[in-house]
Amino acid sequence: MPSPSATERAVSPVVGVALVLVVTVCLAAVVGAGVLATTTQLPEERSATPVALSLSVSGDRLTLAHRGGRALDVSELGVTVAVDGTELRHQPPVPFFSARGFRAGPTGPFNVASDGSWSVGETASVELASTNSPQLTSGATVTVRIVADGRPVARLSATV
Missing domain, CATH: 1.20.5 (Single alpha-helices involved in coiled-coils or other helix-helix interfaces)
Structure with missing residues (x-):
């Protein structure tokens, strides 16, 4: 071979x-x-449209402003407030007029007398009552989580 x-x-x-x-x-x-x-992507991620919100704190008042994005149906919102990492004993049930742990008469779309939609340019505010805890003290960090129909919309923080 x-x-x-x-x-x-x-x-x-x-x-x-x-x-x-x-x-x-x-x-x-x-x-x-x-x-x-x-x-x-999960279905809720595909359908979610970004929303721009801001938070400011003055005294016992929390003010949230809708800066951009789609309008939110207030009846679908859940709001959770924490002070220095500790959730408030009583959370704001939006929309409402009088609720445990909060002074009556929230403003804007959080008020039950509003049209039920939170649109760009509108502000919503709630004021903590002295019966809620922890209280807002100078230098404390306030965190607000907002969900719509169980899906996260925003997590905002501000210092008192």
Whole structure:
């Protein structure tokens, strides 16, 4: 049997490397497609439109302003207030007029007499009553979390 020439021996490793590269690229494509298929957005993330809100604190009054984005249906909102990381004993049930732990008559869309929609340019405020705790003290950090229909909308912080 004649021995293979130098050119025939050189072709075998090149073909082998080319086949390994093709197999690697194919496997990478399959794995990549699988990963992309499993990282789709949740329905609530797809439908969520960004909303820009701001928070200011003056004395016992928390004022939230709607700065941009879609209008919010106040009847779907949940508001949670914390002072220095401790949630208030009584949370504001929006919309309301008189609620435990808060002075009567919140303003803007948080008032039950409003049209029920919180739009760009509108402000909403609530005032803590002395029966709620913890109280707002100078230097305290107030955090307000807002959810709409159970989905997070905003997390705002301000210093008293």
